[in-house]
Amino acid sequence: MSFLPAGLPILAAVLEREGHEVMLANYSGMTPKQALRHVREFSPGAAGFSLFTHNRFETFELAGLIRRALPDCRIFVGGPHASPLGDEILKREASIDWVIRGEGEGILPDLVRLVEVNPVRKDRKMIPGQAPAPTDAAMESLLANQLPPRATLSAATRITDLDSLPQGCLYGGKTFGLDPRIQYSLIIGSRGCAWACAFCASPTLWGRRVSFRSAHSIVDEIRQARDRFGIQYFHIRDDNFTLNKERVLEFASLLQREGPAVRFNCQARVDSVDDEILEALAESGLEHIQFGVESGSPATLERFAKDVSPDAVIRACRSARKAGIPASVYLIGAIPGETREDIRATNELLSKAGPNDAVVSPLAIFPGTELCRQATDDGDMNDSLWFRSREPAIFAAIGDHAAIARLEELSSLAGRITPPAPEIPPSLEGLSGMRLLSFGEQSAALGMDEQAGRLFAAAMERAPENPWCLYRLAEWHLDQGNPAEATRIAQALTALVPRWEDAASLLEAALAAANPKKKRNNRQN
Numbered sequence: 001m002s003f004l005p006a007g008l009p010i011l012a013a014v015l016e017r018e019g020h021e022v023m024l025a026n027y028s029g030m031t032p033k034q035a036l037r038h039v040r041e042f043s044p045g046a047a048g049f050s051l052f053t054h055n056r057f058e059t060f061e062l063a064g065l066i067r068r069a070l071p072d073c074r075i076f077v078g079g080p081h082a083s084p085l086g087d088e089i090l091k092r093e094a095s096i097d098w099v100i101r102g103e104g105e106g107i108l109p110d111l112v113r114l115v116e117v118n119p120v121r122k123d124r125k126m127i128p129g130q131a132p133a134p135t136d137a138a139m140e141s142l143l144a145n146q147l148p149p150r151a152t153l154s155a156a157t158r159i160t161d162l163d164s165l166p167q168g169c170l171y172g173g174k175t176f177g178l179d180p181r182i183q184y185s186l187i188i189g190s191r192g193c194a195w196a197c198a199f200c201a202s203p204t205l206w207g208r209r210v211s212f213r214s215a216h217s218i219v220d221e222i223r224q225a226r227d228r229f230g231i232q233y234f235h236i237r238d239d240n241f242t243l244n245k246e247r248v249l250e251f252a253s254l255l256q257r258e259g260p261a262v263r264f265n266c267q268a269r270v271d272s273v274d275d276e277i278l279e280a281l282a283e284s285g286l287e288h289i290q291f292g293v294e295s296g297s298p299a300t301l302e303r304f305a306k307d308v309s310p311d312a313v314i315r316a317c318r319s320a321r322k323a324g325i326p327a328s329v330y331l332i333g334a335i336p337g338e339t340r341e342d343i344r345a346t347n348e349l350l351s352k353a354g355p356n357d358a359v360v361s362p363l364a365i366f367p368g369t370e371l372c373r374q375a376t377d378d379g380d381m382n383d384s385l386w387f388r389s390r391e392p393a394i395f396a397a398i399g400d401h402a403a404i405a406r407l408e409e410l411s412s413l414a415g416r417i418t419p420p421a422p423e424i425p426p427s428l429e430g431l432s433g434m435r436l437l438s439f440g441e442q443s444a445a446l447g448m449d450e451q452a453g454r455l456f457a458a459a460m461e462r463a464p465e466n467p468w469c470l471y472r473l474a475e476w477h478l479d480q481g482n483p484a485e486a487t488r489i490a491q492a493l494t495a496l497v498p499r500w501e502d503a504a505s506l507l508e509a510a511l512a513a514a515n516p517k518k519k520r521n522n523r524q525n
């Protein structure tokens with residue numbers, strides 16, 4: 001099952017807190033007509049959509065269907081595709097009333113309250129091409145407690161105290177197509193990024209000022225999601241989780257000291273990690289880290305304004321290895337003008353850095369990015385392209401055979417990466433259960449079964465109440481053909497975390513392996 005952007009449950013919880021009846025719906029995988037059936041059942045006074053480049057046409061189509069089926073329903077869009085193209089969207093999509101630029105929490109409560117007291121649309125005509133009102137005037141109406149005209153709405157200031165927002169996992173209203181165990185495993189601990197890479201929309205969406213939630217607030221959300229939905233693994237989706245060293249160390253120490261004993265992954269820039277940060281995160285449950293590396297070629301990095309050196313990549317991967325955290329690097333390919341020499345530089349960097357794997361994506365141009373601005377200035381694209389092209393993204397190398405050949409070379413390099421052997425310290429003294437677990441997992445992934453078993457056993461001895469230590473040891477016994485021991489440990493595990501589905505499945509597998517006859521008989525019956 002897919003999930004919604006992590007910010008949507010927060011918006012839903014904000015509206016719920018204001019006393020509105022809310023439906024948080026995930027329509028991915030449905031056609032606009034199928035989605036409309038559900039919208040009609042709920043018959044909302046206002047419908048809002050998170051607009052991305054890849055879902056723009058389905059969203060516009062659904063907006064049009066809603067407008068015809070429920071003519072009084074007000075429709076607004078926000079998100080990364082909407083923020084930079086607000087007025088253009090309003091000009092071309094007559095069914096949309098408002099585009100919300102940036103953070104919605106400061107605007108939506110007032111807007112929805114005003115929709116509630118003005119439930120009937122006065123002007124029901126949809127006039128394509130109608131110019132929207134200026135943002136300033138529309139915001140002034142909103143501040144004056146009047147329903148604003150069709151316009152792009154944009155809060156004047158960023159939210160500084162993110163802790164004051166409700167946690168998404170505490171949203172208690174209606175949902176559709178949403179699995180809370182997947183949805184609430186996504187955590188956002190900050191908004192924005194201090195850098196401005198040319199291919200990235202973050203600077204336009206948030207500006208370059210970063211706002212942070214406190215370490216306490218993030219740990220509390222993890223605890224709530226674990227307690228309410230049995231989630232044991234989290235994805236921290238900050239642009240750069242390790243940007244603020246003090247906060248990330250506090251987070252790691254809190255999670256390690258007070259729990260819960262969960263595992264997580266995160267993304268970071270290579271120049272904002274060091275040994276201390278990665279060891280602290282590994283001790284507290286970091287299972288995997290993703291670094292945005294993009295290229296090993298200094299020329300390409302400069303073109304992207306990445307502001308990172310290949311040496312920083314090598315240092316970061318080394319620190320991750322020392323800490324026992326597998327590191328993935330993200331690379332960008334299909335870059336027009338990229339040469340064989342650039343690919344060679346990336347190859348050299350990968351050999352020196354030694355990541356566990358690499359993920360390659362073709363260079364795509366998104367609205368609001370510096371690349372988009374450059375392509376527009378060069379006359380290669382304009383805003384109308386987003387409404388004419390049916391492609392899910394605009395790839396920079398369309399029709400550029402040389403760049404596509406380079407992409408294939410890069411993908412083949414990435415496919416040949418062999419994960420490095422774990423660098424286990426000579427003495428295991430002082431390592432937490434989580435860290436032993438990570439070293440054990442990396443050993444198991446490389447087929448070093450005996451070493452993995454020793455490390456899992458040591459992890460469980462060190463942290464007998466940590467569900468992950470029990471899980472891995474039970475799984476290891478099962479893999480080694482020892483289902484009785486696997487069953488014994490998995491039973492202790494399910495008693496400890498009765499709501500963890502993976503633990504229940506593991507116990508079932510161990511029981512089936514321990515009693516193969518019983519399983520066969522059950523099937524015959």
Ligand code: SF4
Pocket residue numbers: 193194195196197200201202203239240269292
């Ligand atoms: S790619 Fe990463 S570092 Fe660069 S601007 Fe985007 S979020 Fe920031």
